Amino acid sequence: MHVTSKEFKSKAAEKSQDLGARRRLRGATQHSVQSRNSVVEDVLNWEGLRETAHWTKLYSIEHLADLLEEFERNATANGMKVYWAETEEQACKYILDVARRERASLIVKSKSMVTEEIRLSHALEKEGIETVETDLGEFIVQLAGEGPSHITTPAIHKTREDIGRLFADQLGVPYSSDPAHLTGIARDVLREKFLKAQIGISGGNFAIAETGEIIIVENEGNARLTTTIPRIHVAVLGIEKVIPHLEDLSTFLAILPRSGTGQRITSYVSLIRSPRCAGELDGPEEIHVVLLDNGRSEILADPKMREVLYCIRCGACLNVCPVYQTVGGHTYGSVYPGPIGSAFTPLMASLEEAKDLPYASSLCGRCSEICPVKIDIHHLLLWLRRKSVSERLTNPVERLLVQIWLMLMRSEGLYRFASKAGRLLQSLFPKRNRSLPIPIWSKSRDFPPLAPKTFRELWRDLENE
């Protein structure tokens, strides 16, 4: 997976200076959290739902091969074509072949993180095939030549004025910053595209093994149009999306909209079973399902990290994360930002390229608390930090400091000596409030001043009184 996460620290330092952007992002994420809370608070059995969702995902991942085979069998019996892609290159090549065979000149896309992961639009545009994002937020960032900055609200970082100016520049319409008006413009522009496109490409929130169905949840209606009007529908899904039964879907339909968009259910849920049946007046004539590995099967090798594959891409962890709220999604340099992204990205790209991401956390645990599938996100980040250290990817000075600390902790004599020395030393830094300058540490933190007397000394004085 292509990432630019090595730039995380420098980008973060820059972004945290932009107080205006921080305020806006904080406002937007807090609004999302409030909406989420209002539809979760009155559910009598929310914890039961989370537990069920967690166990269903656990079962699905532990039986992944069997479920994928079952899905393939049933989807194929339904008339869909199933293609297995080990890498993003294979996935793009297959889809390009489909497009070439169809002589496609225009493709409409509904929101799909996995298609961003494989950089599908880029591959299609290179072939000269116009590829249009139809989700409003994605449409906006596509016009701006950017990537999405949030899993469920891609243009959360843009003001209405930004978007008004963007539409005026790119679409040649008179400037307006009214959201309803701007949405109306997008509706008309995109309706034209839906009607002309030869291929519709979507993702999929779930794949049901038992019935061979692809499930898409949405609010706008663009996924319904994308998967109904063009002659060919291509659905791209990560292999971790498969769940066993239709019955399981009910649980996820209760938790995903609540966590993702603060709704009890999304406006539309499509259960796509097959291409158009004999006599039906609409629907695609061909459906291709691309099952993408791209590194997911490797994640299974670490039993502790398997949990990261339970993610249903709701984006709730982003909304509550103090780090995300400060630096925003683009800073992570990955299609998958925020807390879950900080665990997923090092596993999908490499720990070396994304080593700063597991450290982009205060370990407050709000992400784990809010995760509807009960992924222990902050502990996964801790586990990755441990791996970072054992693979010697961390700063050698930091490793040295930790070694020194270990030495002090193991030897009482050394510890007491260091404590005395420290107290003596810090009197040399009155201007810094006696905070000792520790390399690296002191760049953004103050070392707490050591107390004038240790506990033992105080106790001894008390005893002597």
Added chain:
Amino acid sequence: MHSQARENILKRIRENLKIQATTGSIDERAHPPFAIQSSAQRSEHIGMTPLEIFEKELTLVGGNVKKVFSREELHASLLDLCQKENYRNITLSRETFIEELGLEKRLSTQLTGAKVAKVSAENLVGQLQHADVGITACEFLAAETGTIILRASTDAPRTISLLPRAHVVVAREEQLLPTIAVCFERLQTEAINPALSSCITLITGQSRTADIEKVLVKGVHGPKDLYVFIMVTVK
């Protein structure tokens, strides 16, 4: 003939899954300790009838619900709606229930100058693009969330509830079930030939987005207005 990629992926999955966690056996982890829970029942629904719940929930998300007690009342209400909203181009599905209700005839005779037609196989998209409203029956209604369940069929294409700017559903009270989970159960146990439907769609309210500064805007790509008429059996 299976591809090499397929074989590689499945092999890698199976081999990597064999690696056990140091705590807990696979059997213990593979069987959930309790039954599937999908109930998102809320405290405020306790004591309400399914019809009351459905009406409350769908209205909350911008849908309109009207109970009618006779065929005549349905005709009158529908006419009223078309006149008030100025629906001049009306498309109806060919579903048996819609035909039995005689809506096409009634609407075309009473709404002078309006275009009233059933979905046509020829240029369906063109027909629906210009339609003000699409009128359909439905498979089920789910009370808990105010959801309408539609099954694509030869009589009711998917786009009739998607392209026009408004969507009207006519349902019978017996089609109202408590939750989506129950609807799924019924869909699976009823002898519905799967080959006859390519897609099942759950609709709850209007097409909407909050992608611009989290400001809610309705009627993005799908219909802006949704009306559900429920024929209540007089007891």
